[in-house]
Amino acid sequence: MLPADFDIDEVISQLSVSQKVKLLCGKGWWHTEPIPEVGIPSMRMSDGPNGVRGTQFFNGVPSSAFPSSTGLGSSFDVELAEEIGKALADECRAKGCHVLLGPTVNTQRSPLGGRGFESFSEDPVLNGTIAAAYINGLQSKGVSATIKHFVANDQEFERFSISSDISERALREIYLKPFQIALKKADPWAFMSSYNRVNGLHVSENKRLLDDVLRKEWGFNGLIMSDWIGVYSTTASIKAGLDLEMPGPTAMRGRAVERAMAGGKLDVSDLDFCVRNILGLLKRAYASGIPFDAPEEGLDTPEVRALLRRAAADATVLLKNDKGVLPLKKGTKSIAVIGPNARYAMTSGGGSARLLSTYAISPLEGIEEEAKKVGAEVKYHIGATSHKYLPLLDEHIKQADGEAGALIEFWNEEPAGDFISTQPDFSAGLKPCVWSTPTKSTNCFLMDGIDTSKVNYKCHIRFTTKFTPDVSGDWDFGLNLAGRGNLYLDGQLIIDLSTNPELGEAFFGLGTVDVKTTVKGLKAGQSYDLEIRINSADFQARSSPFECFGGIRLGAMPTTNQDTAIAEAVEMAKASDVALLIIGLNHDWESEGFDRQNMELPGLTNRLVSEVLQANPNTVVVNQSGTPVEMPWVDEAHTLLQAFYGGNEVGSGMADVLFGNVNPSGKLALTFPKRLEDNPSWPFFGSQGETPGHVLYNEGIYVGYRSYEKRNLAPLFPFGFGISYSSxxxxxxxxxxxxxxxxxxxxxxxxxxxxxxxxxxxxxxxxxxxxxxxxxxxxxxxxxxxxxxxxxxxxxxxxxxxxxxxxxxxxxxxxxxxxxxxxxxxxxxxxxxxxxxxxxxxxxxxxxxx
CATH class of the missing domain: 2.60.40.10 (Immunoglobulins)
Structure with missing residues (x-):
């Protein structure tokens, strides 16, 4: 190991050209390359931005999930953002992480952006100021922030290739500005370049943006890394000042750099520039005292839980309280909790921001806990389903030995037993697998956490568990896979994804469509054998931007007749003193990898809201989404909250506001339009561009509230709006x-x-x-x-x-x-x-x- 006070130039002088080349790309998904001969260790990174996942998507160490960035932005609370940054740093330390991949400050251009929930605001001053506080908190404890995605990475459609065509003025005033503010107020130690092109040129090889603007004009002297698989050139990216290609193994560097040097396109001095910035970040990692190659541990303390709960409440915005229904009165005797977002804790949006929470408090659980204190009875009904994918079965599954979860087994060759046929021979014994592991979830993205010394990427996988329903009757099952396979219940095929399955959006666009079926007559309390058999060869044969063993997402729930469910929910609302409608989106609708198709609430949500509002004059509507949704019933709703995704304590934070333990103080960091067509990016967003491969930022500087005021167009709720129980x-x-x-x-x-x-x-x-x-x-x-x-x-x-x-x-x-x-x-x-x-x-x- 190098001494903590090592001299960067002296270390560079000791490195051979091949060692310098090696440093220019990561080692695997979450580490930099070590050079043990010179004493250079490997730095560890982790997603962010609203938690610290650690080094595994699959079977990782559980983490604290803080509110989504749109929620934190809507708190307008600089001190809270700094506190959260410090808490994230503590968790980074527990997981041996030197570099957190956050915050995200891409401008909220459209409500449809798949990763909209990851950024703080449509306004650059609010966006950059909250980001700076987050960074200052994180880096005050020695953990590097990585502000991202630099720049104009505002949609998921064709995100690797789309050109964001922006005027220079709009680029400077709207899209670069939050990065500039954060750099001025906090000096993040790392930047991450974006996937997309800006005005025709990929940012990862854009010398004007990375070098002329960021380094020379703004004076940034830290490390610039790529987004994951976001490097598309060798010489151009290095000449532009992109120091580090992530992840490893390299796709555009390595031997390609040596070839470019042989051809005179690159010089050793070009490598030295990048290596100097990598070693500069390494020196900060030494100063942090965070060990290298440390074991990963969770961090779940009373102090962290208290902060999570406070953050969830402060990330809530009270939009209407016309009749003073809130806070709920102590004389309330009966409460109907209704809606698809009530029973499940929607902690975060989807994609790389999502993580395995240490625990999660659902709105129903939070409301029940507070209702006990005032002696109110709580009844629950889903009312209407809004899922894109059926809820996971995690609370209903056990392994053969009675432990919670399931067993996953791997074979490198076709095992006996007609493995993925639609008519498998379950009487034929399977030969021993090469490796196996338990898991707690029916959502398994098998891109890491697998023993690669034993398991090949082209492999056969079996997922087995005991499923015990808690409700008798018919159940709907839904399955999508990254790979090709089948689902069996008690040995009977119920879903076939082995025969040319259609591709869908799951697993960052690498999975199949979600196929659903209904199984009739299941009995509560009876255990059923669930088995999924997968062949990953088909998945490996397709074009994938990264290596992965495949993926499983299995969900199920009792079959719901929508008309009956709404009618029952309405009757429950009529019979209660207060009805709490918990509705909205979830991580299946808002996620990295795809954009939303519209601003509508899913399923029959709007009908449910309208009918419950008519049934009970004391109805409170709580919408939970990372970005705006249309609310056609808003004039009838006299009491309305916007909750965003609240992290681990989403339910407790929501209940604290409803029952008056916390006086709401949030204000919208985003303008909520009445309809999608009112948004200034319409119709130039996603696939709607006039020129294939290009999206025109025709609204210029008139983003968000700037546009509504320019057009004299009233939104549903304006930027910065939020009310309180105080005046x-x-x-x-x-x-x-x-x-x-x-x-x-x-x-x-x-x-x-x-x-x-x-x-x-x-x-x-x-x-x-x-x-x-x-x-x-x-x-x-x-x-x-x-x-x-x-x-x-x-x-x-x-x-x-x-x-x-x-x-x-x-x-x-x-x-x-x-x-x-x-x-x-x-x-x-x-x-x-x-x-x-x-x-x-x-x-x-x-x-x-x-």
Missing amino acids: FEYSDLSLSPLSDTGDLTVSFKIKNTSNIAGREVAQVYVTDPQSSAPRPAKELKGFTKVALAPGETKTATVKLERDAFSFYDERKMSWIAEKGVFGVWVGASSADIKLKGDVELAKTFSWTGL
Whole structure:
């Protein structure tokens, strides 16, 4: 091992060219390459951004799931973001992780973006400011942040090849800006390049973005890594300043670098530049004290649980409380909990952000726990299903020895017993498998956690478990596979995915469509043998961007007659004092790998909501989604909460708000449109571009609320909107003189005019009516969150800098703040301005850089 204070240049001088080449790519999915001959160890990375998965998708060490980024952004809470960053750092330490792959700050351009829930906001100031706090918390404990995905990675459709065609001004003011703010306020130690092209050129080989802007103009001196399998060139990516290709083994470096050097396309100095940045991050890893190649451990403490619960509540936005139904009164005797998102804990969106939670509290569990304290009876009904895939069977399965879970076995050759035939011979004994492992879940993405010294990638897999239903009657089963195989119940074939299965969206687009069937007459409490047999050869023969053994996703639930279920839920609502409707999306609808097709709530959700609203005048609607959904019943709903994905404690945090343990203080980090067509990216998003391979950012700088105000188009709920159980009064705006360099102090008073302690998010907007260039009606330039006791008044202060008064001048390729009068407005939301003032800039000035 190198000494902790090693000299980077001295180490570089000791490395051979082949060793330098080796360092330019990762070792496997989550590590950098070691050079033991020189004492260079391997650094460990982990997904993020809302948790620390560790080094395994399959059978990994459980983790704490924090609220999705849209929820954290909607808290407008810088201190909370920093606390979460510190908690993530603690979990990184427990898992021997030196580099966390987060936060994500891609701009929320459209509600349909599959990874929209991973980013904080549609507004660059809120996005970058919350990201900076997260980074500062994480890096204060020695763990590197990796801000991503640089830049304009805003859709999943053709994400590896699509060109985001953006004007220079929009690129600077909207899409690069959150990265710039985070770099200025927090200095992340690593950046991750995005998959896509920007104006025709892949970012991973875009010298102008990676070197000219990020390094030279902004002064970034850390490491730039690729997104996973996001390198498409050898010489160009290295010349552009992309230090590290991830993951390993290399696809575009290694021998290709040596060939490029032989041809004079690369020089040793090019390699040295990249190696210097890799060693610079390694030096920070040494300073952290996190061991190298450490065993992975979980972190589940009372302190972490308390933070998770507080974060879940603070990531909740109260949108309507017209009749004062909330908080729930202590005299409430009966509560009907209805809806598809009530019984299951929707902790996160899908894809690389999703992880195995240490535990999870569903909304139903959280509500039942709080209801006990006030003596209320709780009854539950699903009302209407909204699943894309049936719920997992994890709570219903046991191994043959009685332990929870299932057994997975692997063979490298066709075992005996007609392995994946639709008519297998179960009487024929299988020869011993080469390796086996238990698992707790019926969702197994077999891309890691497998003993590769014993198991080949082309293999045969058997998944066996005992399934015990908790409800008698007919059950629906749904299966999709990465591979080819069949599902058997008590030896009888019930789903056939062995004969030319159609491809679907599961497993990052590598899996089959989900095939469903109904099994009649199952008995509660009786155990049934479930078996899935898979051949991965078919999967391996297809074009896959990474090596993987295959995948299984098996779900089931009692068969539901939708009409009957809604009717029963309505009757339950009628018979209860209060009805709590928990509806929304989940990680099957919002996920990396694909975009949403529309903004609609799935299934018969809207009908369920409308009928329950008519049945009970005390109905509370809680929508849970990472990004906006259409709400055709919103005028009838007098009480409405937006909950986002709340992490481990989603149910407890939701219940805390419903029962008044926490006074809601969140405000929307996203504009909620009335309909998809109102979104400014419509119709230029996803596959709707006019030119194949290109998506035109025709809305320019008018993203989110900027566009709604430009078009004078009222949204469903405006950016920055959220109400409280308290009421607040704004007064006494005071503006310091605007300095010649653009510094301004904004002060004002906020009074809590209610008898309930609360917190108010005050937002500072700047308007530039005299600009020589078109400008939005106003733009968020600062905010503060103020805690107030009943009747208390505090003076709030927000400091603005030159960025608040500038726009990007494409002609001069610089930022410019023009002399003249600016409006400085303070609001409770973008649509609710409370105070207005003016300041004057005496002289025009311009600049480049941070």
